[in-house]
Amino acid sequence: MSLAAESPSPSASSVSSGSTDDFAALLAAELEEGQEGDEIEENEVQQEEEDEEFKDEEEEDEEVEEQSLKRRRLMYENTEDTIGASVEISKHETNGSTSEQVKETCLHPSLIRNLCAYCGKFVDEEAGSSTAFGYIHKDLRLSASEIERYRKNDLKNLLRDKKLILVLDLDHTLINSSRFMDLIPEENILFVQAEAKKDDPDQTLFRLGNTHMLTKLRPFVRTFLKEAREMFELYIYTMGEKSYANEIAKLIDPDEKYFASKVISQADCTTKHQKGLDVVMGDDKLVVILDDTEVVWQKHRDNLIVMERYHYFASSVRQFRAGKSYSERNEDESESDGVLASILNVLKRAHTMFFDPGSGSDLAERDVREVLKSIRKEILKGCKIIFSGVIPLNDRPQNHQIWKLAEEMGAECCTELDSSVTHVVASLNGTQKAKWAKNNCKWLVTRGWIEAAGFLWRRQREEEFMVGSEKGEKGEKNEKSEKI
Numbered sequence: 001m002s003l004a005a006e007s008p009s010p011s012a013s014s015v016s017s018g019s020t021d022d023f024a025a026l027l028a029a030e031l032e033e034g035q036e037g038d039e040i041e042e043n044e045v046q047q048e049e050e051d052e053e054f055k056d057e058e059e060e061d062e063e064v065e066e067q068s069l070k071r072r073r074l075m076y077e078n079t080e081d082t083i084g085a086s087v088e089i090s091k092h093e094t095n096g097s098t099s100e101q102v103k104e105t106c107l108h109p110s111l112i113r114n115l116c117a118y119c120g121k122f123v124d125e126e127a128g129s130s131t132a133f134g135y136i137h138k139d140l141r142l143s144a145s146e147i148e149r150y151r152k153n154d155l156k157n158l159l160r161d162k163k164l165i166l167v168l169d170l171d172h173t174l175i176n177s178s179r180f181m182d183l184i185p186e187e188n189i190l191f192v193q194a195e196a197k198k199d200d201p202d203q204t205l206f207r208l209g210n211t212h213m214l215t216k217l218r219p220f221v222r223t224f225l226k227e228a229r230e231m232f233e234l235y236i237y238t239m240g241e242k243s244y245a246n247e248i249a250k251l252i253d254p255d256e257k258y259f260a261s262k263v264i265s266q267a268d269c270t271t272k273h274q275k276g277l278d279v280v281m282g283d284d285k286l287v288v289i290l291d292d293t294e295v296v297w298q299k300h301r302d303n304l305i306v307m308e309r310y311h312y313f314a315s316s317v318r319q320f321r322a323g324k325s326y327s328e329r330n331e332d333e334s335e336s337d338g339v340l341a342s343i344l345n346v347l348k349r350a351h352t353m354f355f356d357p358g359s360g361s362d363l364a365e366r367d368v369r370e371v372l373k374s375i376r377k378e379i380l381k382g383c384k385i386i387f388s389g390v391i392p393l394n395d396r397p398q399n400h401q402i403w404k405l406a407e408e409m410g411a412e413c414c415t416e417l418d419s420s421v422t423h424v425v426a427s428l429n430g431t432q433k434a435k436w437a438k439n440n441c442k443w444l445v446t447r448g449w450i451e452a453a454g455f456l457w458r459r460q461r462e463e464e465f466m467v468g469s470e471k472g473e474k475g476e477k478n479e480k481s482e483k484i
Helices: 019-034 037-060 062-078 144-160 189-196 221-228 242-252 314-320 339-354 368-376 401-408 432-439 448-456
Strands: 085-094 097-106 110-112 140-142 164-168 175-179 205-208 213-217 232-237 287-291 304-306 384-388 412-414 423-426 443-445
Touching: 140 144, 164 339, 175 242, 175 314, 189 205, 189 213, 213 242, 221 232, 221 242, 221 339, 232 242, 232 287, 287 339, 287 368, 339 368, 339 448, 384 401, 384 432, 401 412, 401 448, 423 432, 423 448, 432 443
Parallel strands: 164 232, 164 287, 287 304, 384 412, 384 423, 423 443
Antiparallel strands: 085 097, 110 140, 175 213, 205 213
16 A cells, blocks of 8 residues: 655654653654754853853862762763763872763764754764664654663563553554455445444444545454553554555544554665564564564564454455455454454463463563463364375475464374374365275364464364365365375
């Protein structure tokens, strides 16, 4: 989705209590002060004159100065996070006595339009020496040390509040959008439906005039966000353009209770065609990601929960060759038993396990990625699977995606039949292994059984994925090569 116009960043007055939003408010205040530069300069001149007037008195009071110097030295020696400054303490000998001098040098950790947010000096920054955080404030750049400092503080605050971080994709994860020009004739009625419910607070179908799109909210999204907010600090992270991202954020968070300034778009990415946590103001070990596209998270796959794509519009299924859309079938995803409801349960469990006081480990050392792995391993625990007509004969079975997915969820996969096999995953009824399953009262299911368990993070009822059944055939690929 692309638009030429770029909408403005959310105002500081609308920020929530998150650390990223507090930082945005601080920067806005700094800039407001900068606009009153002339008045400040006059005050500084006046202050300099007053300082000069009292200079002689301060120099005479050596005992007070010595005590002040000691306090400053202790402050710099004992503070872990010295903000934006390099401190040098030097000793000087004069007439047999030793004096100390504290020298501060600003490291310019935060820049706005190449002006240091701390000292106000212009900095001729070298390319690549800092990271842009335009979603927090336009033209903001932070040094690596400053990012690390904020993340350390954020870690302490989140753990104190018993919260983790949840990064949410938009398209096919929380919503589905279609351009007006891509709608099929049968979907034209959706314009009427969207217009008829435009004043309904529970509206889920929206006509976005500025972007020439129809957008459908995924069922359960409002409840999902409301409950997730209690456990997580929420971010939006989309490959869409900023104007589109902000437009959708207004739909799902009209009161700015969930995201405020934490809306990351394509322009904020530091690597082309990739999303990264380098622009998220939080420690990676606290982050859970929900996204339908795994390939864009190359560096953070352990943080990722891959979402089953939400295809409401026909243009969406055409793009991914995914059968018929919900609008074409005149139905929608389940509220109570759909993807978002299922994943919310996973998030609740992960949160409970992470903050479990009985786990024995130091809270600051815990890693939500390990928690997700342990939950994942329990889904198909106790299942022993053999494949028939699913994996090409020339492929090494252990390297195939469906084999890896089953093992990731705790199943044991094998290539030889024996009595301990519990499931035959097949594409056809007539193979030798399929017949064996029927004769030995074993489950004979399609690969969709494994894939659905992967998306919903729970074991599925085998009866719904039996080979030859309508639902069981869903997700089967018509490959012509021989398979095992």
